[in-house]
Amino acid sequence: MPSETVTLDGHIIDSLTLSKVLDLILRDGGQYTIAKFHIGATREDQSHAEIVVTAPDMTTLEHILHLIGQHGAARQGGELTTLLAPANGVFPDGFYATTNLDTSVRQGTKWSDVPAIEMDCGLVVEETSGEASVRCVPMHRVRLGERVVVGDAGIRVRPLERADASDAFTFMGSDVSTERPKEVIIAAIARAMREARAHGRKILFVGGPAILHTGAGRHLESMIAAGWIDILFAGNALATHDIERALYGTSLGVELTTGTAVAHGHEHHLRAINTIRKSGSIRLAVESGVLRSGIMHACIVHGIDFVLAGSIRDDGPLPDVITDSVRAQDAMREGVRGVAVALMVATTLHSVATGNLLPASVRTICVDSDADSVIKLMDRGSHQAFGLVTDCEYFLKELSSQLTGAGA
């Protein structure tokens, strides 16, 4: 819900102005929280209140802000200020750095939402046939002479909504959980995924190779096959060990059905990579019948997009891996459009990278056996993330069972 902070100063208690302003907010369909309040110590001293006004929609919010403005509730901000980008890939000094929270900008008297908001970017104002629009632009994509917003005047950032009672995530809070009933939490995640489906929104899965090492690959594969995943982000490792499993039945040389190391098993992942390189791509390997099962196979067969982003320690890598990290980032940036739920399982690197690209409005669930991974994600600004500390095999097995069990 949109909200804005206003300030109210003066003899606002004795004059009942504060009561009046709060009453008006409620009367006209808004809600408020008092963020700061300083009461004058004597009768002569003035008081100061900062009130966060929230309304169900922008029209109602504007109406309320106008109304209480007449009683002295002052809005913050002003007009957007821009400077020209001095070079390709360089923002002007003092550029406004975005957050991942829903953001609106004021042009004249009109507020408009910035589409596809992403943290740590800049805002570029464009005018086409007299209509100004604002884009969220990563640093490397800004072009010489583009009008870039500087300072924070004329910008409004909406804090994360407090979930209402009907929200599947209400009881979770935004927290790292080690001691909560996991089945209940996973059921809520399944509900959130169904909701996203019902609203035609996308579900993103971000995974690390531990999914394969723990034998959870088949659960993810069945979720993909059942249509629960729209796009997969991973690195060279997840795809490699998945293909190793498909070709050799091992992950890092360990027989997945018996748990025993097999002779020369440590070479399996290299041979798997080499096989795909020989085929030309994962898709070609599937089409030529070389790759017949697994997560990557399921993605190709079911038409699920994937982005494999490379890293410096990669073996091979697989031909599908994007090794230019800026290009990989751009591919992921395209991929997150329309995503409503992001599941991040057993990967710190790709979780943080994806978290950087997601608007805070995306329901983000981070699952790892190590609480550090979850904490790192939140520390890097993805405050919306909900963390679940558990084994990924258990998580995926349970989630898959809840989704399919409910007749997905």
Place this chain on the structure above:
Amino acid sequence: MMHRSLPNSSDIVSASRRLDRLSETGEAAANKVTGSPTTRLLMCAPTAYGLKYEINPWMSLQHPPDVELAARQWHTLYHVLTDDIGATVALVPQAANAPDMVFTANAGLVRGERCLLSRFRHPQRQVEEPFFAAWFEENGFELVRMPDDIAFEGEGDALFAGDTLLAGYLKRSDIRAHRVLAETFDVPVLSLELVDDRWYHLDTCLFPLDAETVVYYPGAFDSYARTVLQENFKTIKVGTAEALRFACNAVRVGTHIVLPSGCPDLTQTLAERGYTVHAVELSEFLKAGGAAKCLILSLRTATLAGS
């Protein structure tokens, strides 16, 4: 951010000429002895009065005032104040293009030597500002100016009840002006919302009788303002009929009260309290939405009380 306007050196213009003023101490001493015959007021003789525009529901270009009759009514008021009551009245000459300049209550708000100059809401009256500013400067007041975007119409919307300032808003003055008032005069300000266009200034629907008592017409205020008045003061309520005659547009000078004629109920109430009430016919000024109080600005304190 709300513009904070604390008076600073550039806002305050001190003039050296203080020819026409009594010292504060001399004045206070005189009051103690005589019961306030030396109260100083500012008025403006109606040499260019008339109805040239409509900016309140009382004004109608179809029913202009009789300017000769208006002049006679004004002189009656002037003589009641000076001759009958013994107040000292200073005069500011009326500018030719400022027909409402006769309503000096809207020039600003004066307390001590400081004058917070008005910033009129309507352009039709903004022309008065430089003439009033010049007069205050020439007469030795410290001038404090409102920020450009904050409307404030002087004593029309700000009346002292003792050391508390009652301030009206919404119709003519902006509530943001109230912070400036509090900071300029270092007083508590009670903000009162006006809800009826006919009582567009606070002084058309309220006058403080003394520090504890206000006379007011409840229908002109919102419920919060009525509560504020009831909780902070003893109140004398005026009925609608007399409120429409601008009964509240009254001034007190010591034990004398001057109000427009045609307000028998309030006249009787005040007489019973021991006041000498002077009812003055001001029909031609009512046609512009003003009466006794609108024609008078206090130069000593903002109440026209002698105590």
